[in-house]
């Protein structure tokens with residue numbers, strides 16, 4: 001069963017959680033002075049429209065018409081009830097998922113890549129530099145840049161650049177240029193933190209270039225709230241008053257934030273972040289100021305962090321290998337509004353296989369973390385005999401991650 005809506009039902013404003021948080025969010029600090037960073041400090045890297053969104057306390061922010069026109073290529077995304085999984089688990093829980101894998105790039109990432117490319121284009125910027133782990137973000141930004149006539153330069157974590165040629169080819173198909181990172185250490189497998197340093201250096205050195213980040217920052221989570229806003233409306237169409245539990249995998253926190261933030265004020269709705277045990281930022285990290293990148297070039301953010309020089313093991317869920325977390329997600333976990341849990345890679349792939357063999361689709365390894373937590377919650381509902389309504393974010397498909405499935409099926413997957 002699925003609930004779709006026509007293109008004219010894409011939300012026309014983004015939902016801003018910042019003015020509604022129970023405790024205000026700590027401001028970013030300038031990396032040199034360690035004083036609160038003002039809009040002018042961020043201007044070499046981002047267009048002013050995004051900087052103003054980053055610090056905005058307006059409860060709603062209008063989505064520009066040209067952005068809506070592009071989002072309507074695939075939005076609203078479907079809300080689907082996972083009946084076959086429910087039956088396989090013999091659970092009284094009703095499981096719904098919001099399918100973000102239907103975007104051109106195959107994940108939720110274009111929801112923010114499109115407005116980021118648009119605002120840069122409006123400010124006269126010609127070129128954007130960014131980082132990418134496994135290639136999901138890089139491909140989403142290359143797609144978006146191609147629509148607004150911008151050049152896109154992607155610093156791709158070297159291990160993925162070598163192991164995952166297909167996302168690299170997607171970036172090139174959309175006209176982007178990809179290089180392995182770190183650029184100055186050809187023997188290093190790289191990390192997201194190092195690739196961010198490369199991209200920030202590039203943007204800082206050229207007048208025509210800005211930097212773009214695919215997760216973590218307030219404006220990125222803001223753009224992703226179309227997911228949760230649509231899901232709320234679709235749940236009503238499905239006859240559900242509200243979900244009991246909202247689940248999302250969490251790397252930097254953007255798909256989880258996009259789905260969960262519109263539910264924060266709703267009483268009785270539990271929110272759950274799911275992360276890998278090998279990069280368990282929310283469940284084992286410290287809540288403190290830290291840099292967003294390895295070299296210490298970005299502003300310091302108040303977040304859960306494993307330390308900016310932490311290099312996570314190379315698990316297949318490349319998008320969850322980040323040492324920090326969005327300040328908004330960190331704030332919600334710190335104040336107790338959101339819970340977090342962690343799973344190891346083997347358990348996650350067992351869940352992905354169970355999903356593929358009941359629901360049919362093959363999830364991204366990142367998404368499979370949310371599926372694992374959903375299965376556990378549905379089994380708990382069975383034990384308790386409770387009719388729980390579970391909503392989770394299906395953040396992307398895994399059709400370009402089949403090597404990971406091969407590793408699992410042939411017993412070669414590390415259990416980290």
Ligand SMILES: Cc1ncc(COP(=O)(O)O)c(C=O)c1O
Pocket residue numbers: 107108133136137214215216249250251252253254255256318319320364366367395396397
């Ligand atoms: C399919 C998918 N899901 C989830 C994530 C995690 O990112 P975030 O926590 O920002 O949603 C990524 C990041 O690359 C991804 O590609």
